[in-house]
Amino acid sequence: MGLTPDDVERLDCIIKRGRPYHRGDHLYRGGDKFHSLRVITSGSVKTYSPNEDGGEQVLGFHLPGELIGLDAIQDDCHTCSAIALETTAVCEIPFSQLESLSAIMPSLQHQMYRLLSREIGQDTEMLTLLGKKSAEERLATFLLSFSERFKQRGFSASDFFLSMSRHEIGNYLGLAVETVSRLFTRFQDENLLRVERKHVQLLDIPRLYDIVQGCDSAKSSQSRV
Numbered sequence: 001m002g003l004t005p006d007d008v009e010r011l012d013c014i015i016k017r018g019r020p021y022h023r024g025d026h027l028y029r030g031g032d033k034f035h036s037l038r039v040i041t042s043g044s045v046k047t048y049s050p051n052e053d054g055g056e057q058v059l060g061f062h063l064p065g066e067l068i069g070l071d072a073i074q075d076d077c078h079t080c081s082a083i084a085l086e087t088t089a090v091c092e093i094p095f096s097q098l099e100s101l102s103a104i105m106p107s108l109q110h111q112m113y114r115l116l117s118r119e120i121g122q123d124t125e126m127l128t129l130l131g132k133k134s135a136e137e138r139l140a141t142f143l144l145s146f147s148e149r150f151k152q153r154g155f156s157a158s159d160f161f162l163s164m165s166r167h168e169i170g171n172y173l174g175l176a177v178e179t180v181s182r183l184f185t186r187f188q189d190e191n192l193l194r195v196e197r198k199h200v201q202l203l204d205i206p207r208l209y210d211i212v213q214g215c216d217s218a219k220s221s222q223s224r225v
Contacts, residue, residue: 015091021084027083063146
């Protein structure tokens with residue numbers, strides 16, 4: 001159930017477009033009062049929360065077309081912080097007005113349910129990733145996730161920029177930064193990808209899927225027997 005042109009026009013009337021955020025600017029911080037959901041229109045955003053050591057735990061990376069702030073709906077305040085990883089533009093959708101529109105627009109309400117469902121699904125996938133997968137499976141999953149998300153937005157699935165640092169990737173995946181760097185080097189040596197700073201080209205997507213499914217490591221083990 002998609003939005004009709006009339007629905008889109010009514011939704012557009014409540015959207016606020018503000019100034020761009022620069023790298024390091026916070027869109028909101030944990031504990032801030034919740035007013036609006038935000039749709040990223042360009043750039044990228046990292047969400048994070050403080051950890052027990054006084055550092056940060058990276059919760060996710062968000063790309064153009066993606067919605068952030070859904071975590072704040074229940075308690076009416078943000079449970080994590082969001083920071084721009086590069087120059088980033090967003091649209092703000094005041095939640096009280098969105099609720100009013102959803103009550104009279106079933107198609108919009110349906111879209112909201114889909115977004116919430118996707119958010120829950122991503123959280124579940126992340127728990128599985130950290131709980132059961134090896135280091136190489138985690139990085140392969142991470143790269144393929146970005147590949148698919150860029151593809152869904154009409155961009156190249158095999159040639160893209162990662163705006164986050166290796167340290168941030170490691171934090172998100174539960175890996176040491178040295179492990180992340182070593183795996184990028186290994187994947188490059190095995191002609192799975194090419195990396196130049198933050199520019200990534202995936203050269204063998206099927207084999208990355210094999211790694212995620214544990215097939216590639218099994219083949220490697222057999223070849224050494």
